Every structure is written in C-alpha cells, then in structure tokens.
Ligand SMILES: NC(=O)C1=CN([C@@H]2O[C@H](COP(=O)(O)OP(=O)(O)OC[C@H]3O[C@@H](n4cnc5c(N)ncnc54)[C@H](OP(=O)(O)O)[C@@H]3O)[C@@H](O)[C@H]2O)C=CC1
C-alpha cells in the first residue's frame with residue numbers, strides 16, 4: 084500500500100539496525116481487510132542475535148547516569164508527542180480503533196515515558212537501623228538486567244511504553260515482541276527512541292508470526308532476567324511455566340471479567356456515562372472493559388433503557404472516518420467469540436434490547452442484553468467486544484458475591500452515592516483496581532494490575548519501576 088505516513092516501516096529492529104531480507108507477513112487493517120505493509124518474519128537465529136545485542140548493550144546502559152537516562156526518555160516523549168498524528172494514524176490502521184481514541188492513546192502511551200523519566204530519580208534504597216553497633220545496613224536498587232516484553236494488539240503504543248519506559252529508566256535493556264497484528268506502532272516508536280538518543284541494542288523490536296517459538300526463546304534464555312507480558316491468561320500461564328526454567332522476574336497483565344455494579348442509590352446518568360467510557364473504549368477490547376453489568380432491582384429497567392438509548396448514538400465504522408466511535412473487532416477469532424457469547428446468552432434466555440448481530444466484515448452492532456442468566460458464557464469469560472450484558476441483583480451482599488464469582492480479578496466498578504457503602508464495597512471487591520463512581524481509571528501515575536488469574540505485578544506508578552529492579556542488601560562491618 085502507498086502511504087505518506089513516513090513512520091510506517093515494516094523492518095524489525097535489532098541493534099539499532101533495520102532487519103530485512105527474510106520472509107515477511109502482512110499487517111492487515113481490520114477495518115478494510117487490506118494489507119498495510121509487510122513485516123519481517125524473524126528466524127530463531129535473529130531472536131538470539133537480538134538477545135545478544137541487548138545483553139551487550141546492557142553493560143554500558145546500566146552504567147549511564149540517571150540524568151542521562153532521564154534526558155533520553157524526555158526527548159523520546161517529545162518526539163512521540165511531536166508525531167502524534169502519524170502515530171495515531173498507524174494505531175488506527177493496524178488496530179482499528181477510532182482515530183480520536185488513537186490520539187488519546189498517544190498521549191496516554193507517552194505519559195509513561197515522561198513519568199518514568201522522572202521516577203528514575205526516585206529509585207530509593209533504605210538505611211535500616213542495625214540491632215548492633217558493629218554493623219551498618221543499607222539497601223540499594225539495581226536494574227534487573229535484559230528484559231523481554233511481549234505486548235498485545237489492543238494498545239499497540241501504550242502497552243509498549245508501559246513496559247519499555249520503566250525498563251529503560253531502571254537501566255535495563257529490552258527485547259520487545261509486539262503482537263503480529265500491530266507491530267508497526269512498536270517499530271515506529273522504537274525508531275523514535277533511537278532518534279532521541281537511545282544507544283544501539285538498548286531497545287530491540289523482534290517481529291514474527293511464530294509467537295510461541297519466540298516466546299519460548301525469550302523465556303528460556305538465561306541472558307534475559309525479566310519478562311513482562313500483557314495478553315490472554317492462557318498465554319500468560321505458558322510463559323510463567325517457561326520462565327520458571329531460569330527463575331525470571333515476571334509481570335503478567337492478563338484477562339479480566341470486570342463487574343460494574345449499579346446500586347439503587349446511584350446517580351444513573353453518571354453510571355451510564357461511566358459504563359459507556361469503560362465498555363466501548365476500543366470497541367470493548369480492553370482487559371479493564373466491563374464484562375458484567377450488575378444492576379439492582381429497583382433501577383434495573385431505568386438503567387437498561389438509558390444505556391440502550393446511549394448506545395444508539397454510537398457510530399460504527401472505519402476508525403479513520405469522522406465521528407466513528409466503535410471500530411471493528413481485531414480479527415475473525417475476536418468476532419467469532421463475540422457472536423458466540425451473544426448467541427449462547429440468547430439461547431439460555433437473555434433478551435436482546437438493542438443490536439445483537441454482526442454488521443459486515445469484522446464489525447458488530449453495539450448490543451445490550453438483559454436478563455442474562457448466570458450460566459451464560461458471558462458471565463464467566465472475557466468477551467472483548469461491544470456487548471453490554473445486564474444481570475439483576477437484590478442486596479449489596481448478593482452483588483459482592485456475584486462480582487467476586489470469577490477466577491479473574493483485574494478491574495471492578497460500582498456506582499453509589501452512599502459513602503459508607505462505597506468504602507465497604509471497595510474493600511470487599513476482589514480486584515486489583517476499583518472505579519468508584521468512575522469508569523475511566525487508567526493513568527500512568529496509578530498502579531495498574533490484577534489479582535487471582537488476572538496477573539502478577541503492577542505497571543505505571545512508583546511501583547512500575549520496582550518491577551525492573553532488584554533490591555541489594557549491603558551489610559557494612561564498622
Ligand atoms: N489483557 C489484555 O489486554 C489482552 C487480553 N486478551 C485476551 O485474549 C484473547 C485472545 O487474544 P489474542 O490476541 O489471541 O491474545 P494472545 O495472548 O494470544 O496475544 C497477546 C500477545 O502474546 C503473543 N503470543 C501469543 N501466543 C504466544 C505464546 N505461546 N508465547 C509467547 N507469546 C505469545 C501474541 O503474539 P502474536 O500476535 O504474534 O501471536 C501477542 O503479542 C482476547 O479475546 C482477550 O480475551 C488479548 C489481548 C490483550
């Protein structure tokens with residue numbers, strides 16, 4: 084495809100050099116089905132070379148000063164912001180999300196870079212009072228070493244920067260494997276990092292269709308000391324098993340099954356706004372998207388009506404077109420899962436209030452299902468699509484039990500105007516993140532992550548840097 088976007092480049096990026104001359108695979112625009120560009124399909128030998136480059140670069144990168152690392156990160160941030168329009172266009176072309184959301188993602192993604200450019204100054208150690216006078220005890224933090232990052236297609240920029248920026252800030256080097264559906268944003272931003280002054284080999288982008296093979300090489304390489312992954316729980320479990328072979332530090336941001344509880348003392352208009360913000364971001368393809376709306380009996384009909392009306396205003400289409408709010412699903416598998424969840428719920432007794440059908444290609448109607456039974460798949464599995472599924476409850480305790488009845492524990496949301504209930508319910512929900520009268524919770528300054536089978540570790544915030552550092556204890560005899 085001919086394009087004027089100069090940041091579109093299909094070459095993998097190892098040791099600061101573009102890698103071509105291999106087999107390639109096409110990156111497909113999910114809105115049109117057209118190939119955007121073909122991308123290098125790296126061999127196992129190339130992956131080994133990327134690991135070697137990162138290992139060699141680590142020797143000098145870990146020795147750089149905090150001020151030097153911060154300066155490079157700040158320049159990288161400036162370049163990301165300067166190229167907002169080109170990067171946003173790439174995100175929309177390869178992931179399908181509406182352009183306005185892609186612009187927001189550029190800001191959100193860049194905010195991890197500016198945040199960690201500052202947090203690098205705050206990798207504090209401790210002075211620990213010694214129980215005896217003949218010793219002084221201190222701790223310091225050191226970079227864990229070469230890190231691998233495996234990122235998903237739903238946030239092609241933000242999931243890269245949320246892992247790479249803290250790694251670089253800590254003094255680690257990185258081998259990044261982006262999703263093969265969305266490698267173009269990763270390649271573009273890695274090239275901008277080099278333009279910002281990042282030395283060769285510090286950030287390597289490995290592209291390839293054999294994700295299982297690449298993942299295994301990264302997980303089992305003794306040179307790699309840390310692995311960070313965002314994606315499905317099934318793949319997260321495989322990576323954790325593989326990483327056990329070399330006892331790597333590991334962070335996992337996996338699937339969710341977020342409940343959104345609307346109590347009868349809620350501000351319903353606010354709840355509808357929050358519901359749309361959480362549910363329809365990226366057409367419902369986020370791990371923090373609401374999967375189950377639990378609505379109290381007395382306000383159930385009103386909430387169902389208001390959310391159905393709000394959904395009627397959402398324009399579906401190619402994200403590059405003006406006014407589009409809901410883009411396509413990422414691929415046929417994504418579409419099939421959404422169709423299956425809707426059909427399964429309806430077969431088991433759910434009522435379609437609006438939508439309910441595929442439109443064409445990878446587009447699916449924004450849908451509201453009411454009276455969804457608890458044995459429907461949608462109650463237990465992450466749908467990753469534009470489906471609002473409504474469940475009914477009577478008491479606060481019933482809502483908490485329903486909300487926690489899942490192996491996942493990423494995000495949870497609830498709406499109530501009663502401050503005591505807010506505290507009670509927030510404490511009782513089994514989730515790493517809770518939105519209270521708020522549907523948009525993501526920010527670089529707060530810890531993002533889950534409990535139970537939703538993952539391990541935290542990204543963003545002051546905790547995000549710790550994931551790339553080890554604590555060393557020094558005991559001085561004095
Ligand atoms: N937590 C989240 O944000 C996400 C959750 N999901 C959930 O997972 C479902 C399926 O989506 P899907 O794209 O298949 O998710 P995956 O978990 O398969 O993909 C996420 C990333 O992992 C890579 N990958 C896939 N298999 C392996 C492997 N064996 N070893 C190492 N890396 C691997 C992918 O590479 P490649 O693309 O090259 O295969 C991609 O980079 C979604 O419907 C959703 O429910 C999906 C994406 C993000």
Ligand SMILES: O=C(O)CCCC(=O)O
Pocket residue numbers: 237238241242313336368369370371525531
């Ligand atoms: O795991 C995801 O779905 C991507 C993270 C979304 C966010 O940061 O809000």
